Amino acid sequence: MAIILDGKALAEEIKEKLRVEVAQSGLHPGLAVVVVGDNPASRIYVDSKKKDCAVCGIKSEEIALPADAGEEKLLAVIAELNQRPDIHGILVQLPLPEGYSEQKVIQAIAPEKDVDAFHLINVGRIMVGNYAFLPCTPAGVMELLDHYGIDPKGKHCVVVGRSDIVGKPQAMMMLHRHATVTICHSRTPDLSAITRQADILVAAVGKVNLITADMVKPGAVVVDVAMNRDENGKLCGDVDFANVEPIASYITPVPGGVGPMTRAMLLENTLTAAKAAVGLQKE
Ligand code: NAP
Numbered sequence: 001m002a003i004i005l006d007g008k009a010l011a012e013e014i015k016e017k018l019r020v021e022v023a024q025s026g027l028h029p030g031l032a033v034v035v036v037g038d039n040p041a042s043r044i045y046v047d048s049k050k051k052d053c054a055v056c057g058i059k060s061e062e063i064a065l066p067a068d069a070g071e072e073k074l075l076a077v078i079a080e081l082n083q084r085p086d087i088h089g090i091l092v093q094l095p096l097p098e099g100y101s102e103q104k105v106i107q108a109i110a111p112e113k114d115v116d117a118f119h120l121i122n123v124g125r126i127m128v129g130n131y132a133f134l135p136c137t138p139a140g141v142m143e144l145l146d147h148y149g150i151d152p153k154g155k156h157c158v159v160v161g162r163s164d165i166v167g168k169p170q171a172m173m174m175l176h177r178h179a180t181v182t183i184c185h186s187r188t189p190d191l192s193a194i195t196r197q198a199d200i201l202v203a204a205v206g207k208v209n210l211i212t213a214d215m216v217k218p219g220a221v222v223v224d225v226a227m228n229r230d231e232n233g234k235l236c237g238d239v240d241f242a243n244v245e246p247i248a249s250y251i252t253p254v255p256g257g258v259g260p261m262t263r264a265m266l267l268e269n270t271l272t273a274a275k276a277a278v279g280l281q282k283e
Contacts, residue, residue: 156182157198201223225237
């Protein structure tokens with residue numbers, strides 16, 4: 001039986017710590033969330049981000065644009081937010097509707113306000129390990145492992161998925177923590193031969209039951225980043241939890257694992273940005 005990596009509980013602890021820190025700091029961190037169009041999934045994410053901010057004493061401001069507002073208008077909104085001293089973090093909710101270049105929009109955000117850490121400057125800083133912000137999802141995974149005393153040093157970490165927002169930065173963070181890292185993707189020929197070598201297995205694909213028990217080394221730490229819906233519409237990850245949990249040493253549930261940690265890291269990044277704006281470094 002594996003120990004459950006309880007991201008929900010840890011995220012609550014982090015939020016409480018941030019609430020106290022914000023209150024004591026005298027800072028008034030502000031997060032702007034820019035939403036274009038009316039994607040229902042985005043709506044849920046944006047509402048939960050606003051709720052999280054309120055809990056921690058972070059001001060959140062939603063800027064909602066119609067889907068047909070156009071890239072020029074969106075870039076003008078970002079340019080204005082870049083200048084505002086009361087806004088420390090800017091997040092553009094992705095995906096954007098058709099007709100917008102996500103890269104162009106992300107690159108328009110001032111790097112010091114880029115709390116998602118998607119700007120090329122921040123991506124580059126992560127590469128060399130001299131970063132201001134870390135992308136929220138892989139940062140949340142690292143916090144969760146640290147909390148449970150799981151040290152990646154010297155371990156073989158296999159990351160399944162190579163997206164710019166999860167897989168690649170996750171692999172880089174593991175590397176910085178002295179893991180030996182393998183990254184797998186859709187063209188990896190014999191996935192299970194590689195996943196079976198993992199001491200720490202991070203699944204970030206988006207396919208229900210991709211990781212079955214025969215693909216996991218007994219005693220491995222299994223982190224499931226994915227958020228999928230099964231055939232009954234129930235939220236689930238990439239890992240066949242029922243059959244993998246008995247052989248893993250630690251495992252994240254879905255929901256209640258990486259998801260809440262991602263949300264907590266956004267708040268932490270916003271406070272980091274607010275501190276940096278007044279010349280304070282993150283502790
Ligand atoms: P993505 O951009 O679609 O990337 C998926 C990756 O999986 C790609 O690198 C793809 O390979 C790889 N892949 C696809 N099929 C595969 C297969 N059969 N075997 C091995 N690799 C395969 O997705 P993402 O944005 O990284 O998100 C991944 C999952 O995490 C999704 O379920 C998403 O909802 C979830 N997510 C969760 C959180 C959270 O807070 N918990 C945050 C972000 C994302 P190629 O590169 O070769 O196409």
